[in-house]
Amino acid sequence: MSDQYAVIGNPVEHSLSPAIHAEFGRATGEDIAYGRILAPLDGFRTAALRFRDEGGRGLNITLPFKPEAWRLADSHSAGALVAGAVNALKFEGGRIAGHNTDGIGLARDLKDNLGCTVRGGRVLLMGAGGASYGVMEPLLRELPQSVVVANRTVEKAKALIGHFAKLASDLRVGRFTWLPYDRLTNDSFDIVINATSASLKDGMPPLPREVFAPGALAYDMVYGRDTPFMTFAAGCGARAADGLGMLVEQAAESFFIWRGVRPATGPVIRLLRQKGKRIKAKGGP
Structure with a gap:
């Protein structure tokens, strides 16, 4: 019988993770089966432990269960600890190990798939929720010149900066701070990342046109279609990209954690785009 893995969430029917891991299994010769688990909003722990008790080997976690997955884990990887x-x-x-692969997925997509150099660049990260916590550490380790966080709720932006301030200082990141959206008009950035949920609701943050430096990359973590943020950025002369590559790269890191084999990601990204997987925009696995 194939080793069993799954993505668990609510909703979960949108997830491309089963298709991605099926391709990884075929390419590497690993005998796995990967499905979807729709858990009740109050039933994550029960569903996850039932899957484990029935022989499941690992789970990817999508909204809204990431905080509960943290609590369920007996141990946490270094990346998960930093991201929280x-x-x-x-x-x-008999043990449950918790990992975070989001940040690695973003960093690899930027560098390997999009040819974007983070080192020495000016980065604007929009949003101060779980997605931003998940990607900040690998982003800082790429040694950008600066990282600025913009968020509608100032307290959340301050908390995110405070959480990673020591790491940014240790890595000698020149500027690591937060700004409200209406104070971004005097700054321009080489990489602008949308880690908010606005695209899921066909909206976008109140972003001034001036934030895009010449040749800037505008990156939306949502995948599935051109979002209002991507359209706006392209109209400002920026190169726009969605989060499909990040999704595939974080899946590859999960596959490596589970199987000890690192699958090639480029062929899977190209396959998904060629197949026209134009699904309703969703974030996460």
Whole structure:
């Protein structure tokens, strides 16, 4: 019988993770089966433990269960500890290990798939929720010149900066701060990342046109279609990209954690785009 894995969430029917992991399994020769689990909003723990008890080997976690996945884990990887979030669980030897692969997925997509150099660049990260916590550490380790966080709720932006301030200082990131959207008119950035949920509601943050430096990359973590943010950025002369590559790269890291084999991601990204997987925009696995 194939080793069992799944993505768990609510909703979960949108997820491309089963298709991605099926391709990884075929390409690597790993004998796995990967499905979807729709858990009740108050039933994550029960559903996850039932899957484990029935022989499941690992889970990817999508909205809204990442905080509960953190609490379910017996141990946490270094990346999960820094992020304060878990998006992958590994069941082994009666223990549950929590991991976070989101940030690695973003960093690899930017560098390897999009040819975007983060080192020495000016980065604007919009949003101060779980997605931003998940990607900040790998982003800082790419050694940008500066990282500015913009968020509608000032307290959340301050908390995010405070959480990673020591790491940014240790890595000698020149500027690490937050700004309200209406104070971004005097800044321009090489990489503008939308980690808010606005695109899921066909909206976008109140972003001034001036934020895009010549040749800037506008990156939306949502995947599935051109979002209002991507359309706006393209109209400002920026190169726009969605989060499909991040999704595939974080899935590859989960696959490596579970199987000890690192699958090639480029062919899977190209396959999904060629197949026209134009699904309703969703974020996460």
